[in-house]
Amino acid sequence: MLSVEDLYAGYGAILALRGVSLQVKAGELVALIGANGAGKSTLMATIAGVLRPFRGQITFEGQSLLALSPEEIVRRGIALVPEGRRIFPSLTVAENLRLGAATRRDKAAVERDIEEMCTRFPILGKRFHQPGGTLSGGEQQQLAIARALMARPRLLMMDEPSLGLSPILVDEVFAMIRQLHKSGVTILLVEQNVERTLDIANRVYLLNTGRVECQGTPEQLRAQVDIVGAYLGDMWRGD
Amino acid sequence: MNVLQEVLQFLINALSLGGLYALMALGLVIVYGILRLVNFAYGELVMVAGYTLLMLGTGPLPWLIVAAISVGMAVLTSLLLERVAFRPVRQASATTMLITSFAVSALLQNAAILFVSPRAKAVVTPSFFTENFQVGGLLISKGNLAGLVVSLLLLGLLTLFLRRTLLGIALRAAADDFVMTRLVGIRANQVIAAAFAISGFFAGVVALFWIGRLGSVGPFVGSTPVLVAFVAAVVGGMQSLTGAVIGGYLLGALTVGLQLVLPQSLLDYRQAFVFAIVLLVLLFRPQGLVRGTTITERV
Numbered sequence: 001m002l003s004v005e006d007l008y009a010g011y012g013a014i015l016a017l018r019g020v021s022l023q024v025k026a027g028e029l030v031a032l033i034g035a036n037g038a039g040k041s042t043l044m045a046t047i048a049g050v051l052r053p054f055r056g057q058i059t060f061e062g063q064s065l066l067a068l069s070p071e072e073i074v075r076r077g078i079a080l081v082p083e084g085r086r087i088f089p090s091l092t093v094a095e096n097l098r099l100g101a102a103t104r105r106d107k108a109a110v111e112r113d114i115e116e117m118c119t120r121f122p123i124l125g126k127r128f129h130q131p132g133g134t135l136s137g138g139e140q141q142q143l144a145i146a147r148a149l150m151a152r153p154r155l156l157m158m159d160e161p162s163l164g165l166s167p168i169l170v171d172e173v174f175a176m177i178r179q180l181h182k183s184g185v186t187i188l189l190v191e192q193n194v195e196r197t198l199d200i201a202n203r204v205y206l207l208n209t210g211r212v213e214c215q216g217t218p219e220q221l222r223a224q225v226d227i228v229g230a231y232l233g234d235m236w237r238g239d
Numbered sequence: 240m241n242v243l244q245e246v247l248q249f250l251i252n253a254l255s256l257g258g259l260y261a262l263m264a265l266g267l268v269i270v271y272g273i274l275r276l277v278n279f280a281y282g283e284l285v286m287v288a289g290y291t292l293l294m295l296g297t298g299p300l301p302w303l304i305v306a307a308i309s310v311g312m313a314v315l316t317s318l319l320l321e322r323v324a325f326r327p328v329r330q331a332s333a334t335t336m337l338i339t340s341f342a343v344s345a346l347l348q349n350a351a352i353l354f355v356s357p358r359a360k361a362v363v364t365p366s367f368f369t370e371n372f373q374v375g376g377l378l379i380s381k382g383n384l385a386g387l388v389v390s391l392l393l394l395g396l397l398t399l400f401l402r403r404t405l406l407g408i409a410l411r412a413a414a415d416d417f418v419m420t421r422l423v424g425i426r427a428n429q430v431i432a433a434a435f436a437i438s439g440f441f442a443g444v445v446a447l448f449w450i451g452r453l454g455s456v457g458p459f460v461g462s463t464p465v466l467v468a469f470v471a472a473v474v475g476g477m478q479s480l481t482g483a484v485i486g487g488y489l490l491g492a493l494t495v496g497l498q499l500v501l502p503q504s505l506l507d508y509r510q511a512f513v514f515a516i517v518l519l520v521l522l523f524r525p526q527g528l529v530r531g532t533t534i535t536e537r538v
């Protein structure tokens with residue numbers, strides 16, 4: 001479904017990705033782990049079209065994404081829950097959700113999906129007419145995920161959705177990701193919460209300073225626990 | 240006149256001038272919110288509308304049609320400037336864009352000097368703008384009343400547009416976080432063009448009233464409106480549309496108020512007093528009266 005080949009990208013003179021290759025097949029939940037600054041967010045931003053790669057190829061369902069703008073890439077079916085949530089603070093919850101469906105023309109279905117989001121995330125229904133900026137961190141995270149789902153993406157990319165949440169909310173977020181995956185959404189997940197991520201992922205890539213250090217099924221990564229531990233330090237041992 | 244009458248008179252004049260100032264400020268802020276560009280060529284949109292009024296004003300067309308065409312010209316010019324002048328420098332620094340806007344402003348003024356005249360020319364305006372009528376001892380200028388009503392109407396329409404339509408919501412979203420707005424699938428060029436169109440529309444409407452009062456149009460007719468718009472926007476808070484409206488009405492009320500309270504000998508220095516008060520406001524609230532939402536990266 002998604003294929004990244006030998007990707008180089010960065011910021012000005014800073015090279016943040018140095019030859020990353022990665023595959024996501026339809027229906028998979030692929031996790032991307034790695035220490036801070038490894039290049040995980042950069043990879044997602046490049047796939048989403050926010051950053052132009054220096055070299056390499058990105059294809060989605062057989063077509064190259066390289067020349068496309070972010071707004072065209074969403075239309076191809078890739079939605080991003082970005083690092084730091086980035087909900088629209090001055091827009092109400094309702095408006096945030098409606099914008100999430102900006103690429104869709106099926107008005108009635110959009111309305112139905114908004115209702116469904118409010119059922120799936122009851123807090124969004126409760127805060128429906130409040131500005132997004134007044135929501136707590138956990139609520140904003142739910143809104144960011146719901147907003148991305150409103151696009152009915154075939155591939156959902158999530159960048160550290162559990163960051164900064166209380167333990168209970170972290171549980172909820174992971175339960176939700178698992179449920180989304182079960183319902184058929186293909187997911188590319190960036191997480192610092194390695195142990196729990198290995199529990200739900202089909203395959204895992206470990207990124208280190210812009211390169212794929214190792215990859216495989218969670219079992220394969222667990223077998224290489226020493227290598228992984230060396231890169232991730234304390235994070236590996238517990239949360 | 241008794242006190243009540245004086246208060247009413249003040250309110251009408253302040254709301255009328257303030258309404259125009261609010262429209263001016265909005266035209267500037269709606270673009271600034273999205274591009275972080277203070278478009279100093281905004282005043283020249285007023286000028287373009289003014290020259291259209293000048294050229295068609297003596298023709299056979301009824302004034303309302305001429306007015307509509309003039310507003311349309313301001314909108315077209317605004318869209319054209321976005322396309323040829325600002326889009327190429329969109330990725331550049333804020334300073335580059337600012338300098339571009341100064342250059343465009345100077346270019347248009349010089350074009351007017353060259354192709355029309357360096358001097359202001361009288362514009363045929365309906366007598367309406369200078370007529371008054373009396374209600375219960377109150378002398379009301381028709382032009383002022385029309386300005387009051389039209390500005391309130393446009394503020395209402397803009398609010399509806401920004402709240403009820405997808406494009407309007409996208410405009411507000413783009414002021415919050417432009418990149419994220421693109422990431423949900425809103426086309427960057429589309430929201431930016433919409434902002435410039437609205438900006439041009441407000442400049443055009445302001446031109447009708449501004450030039451209606453002045454009775455003439457010249458190459459520099461836009462410099463006061465753009466200055467007023469800028470000051471009102473800064474006072475209100477550059478990142479908030481509500482701020483722009485508040486700033487506009489405040490500035491209007493101040494201007495009209497000072498006219499009432501200042502002795503005749505100081506009336507000429509009214510603008511200086513207005514700016515002194517504005518400086519005081521900014522001393523205590525450098526970010527303006529209304530703080531906008533967080534700024535993230537531009538485009």
Ligand SMILES: Nc1ncnc2c1ncn2[C@@H]1O[C@H](COP(=O)(O)OP(=O)(O)O)[C@@H](O)[C@H]1O
Nearest residue numbers: 011014016034035036037038039040041042043
């Ligand atoms: N906007 C930016 N400008 C310059 N350098 C950046 C920017 N964002 C990230 N970087 C750098 O790129 C590298 C990868 O960062 P990032 O992709 O955010 O890592 P991760 O998401 O894995 O923590 C880091 O060295 C970081 O300092």
Ligand SMILES: [Mg+2]
Nearest residue numbers: 040041042083
């Ligand atoms: Mg990151």
